[in-house]
Each structure stands twice: as C-alpha cells, then as structure tokens.
Amino acid sequence: xxxxxxxxxxxxxxxxxxxxxxxxxxxxxxxxxxxxxxxxxxxxxxxxxxxxxxxxxxxxxxxxxxxxxxxxxxxxxxxxxxxxxxxxxxxxxx
Numbered sequence: 405x406x407x408x409x410x411x412x413x414x415x416x417x418x419x420x421x422x423x424x425x426x427x428x429x430x431x432x433x434x435x436x437x438x439x440x441x442x443x444x445x446x447x448x449x450x451x452x453x454x455x456x457x458x459x460x461x462x463x464x465x466x467x468x469x470x471x472x473x474x475x476x477x478x479x480x481x482x483x484x485x486x487x488x489x490x491x492x493x494x495x496x497x498x
Contacts, residue, residue: 451482 414433458479461472469476 450486451479454479454482 418429454475458472458475461475462468465471
C-alpha cells in the first residue's frame, strides 16, 4: 500500500461521517526517527557461535570429544566470561 492510501484510510476512520470516530489517537500517528536501545535480557543466548563450532566439530569427528578439545575449551571460556559479565551487571543493578 502506498502512503496516500493509508492516510486516506486513517482519515476515514478518524472522520465523524458515520457517527463517533472509530480511532482516537492519543499521540500523533507518525514513526519516530530513533530506535529503542535493547539490552540482553536474562536468559538470552550467549556464546552461540562457539557452541555451533563445537557441534560442527563433533559431527565431523563422530562425536569424539578429544579431537574437538580446542573448540570445547573456547566454548567454556566464552561461557565463563558471560557468567562473569552477568554477575558484574547484577551487582551494579542491585
């Protein structure tokens, strides 16, 4: 739909032609020029890349953990860093 068609529909819904208006906008019907900043919420995934590398290595090597020790250690290091970062944030919030 083009912008003018949408504007026409909004104008029709806001008009008092058919009695009471259907819509009552509280704020102007326009988009803002900014996007809300988003931070990681509790429980969101971290270290997904490292985990996928471990799984790919396991698949290539018939799930032999000794061959993929480098990937596994990189994953555990990433998890440890994420936990330390979460503990640091939790201490500053409370």
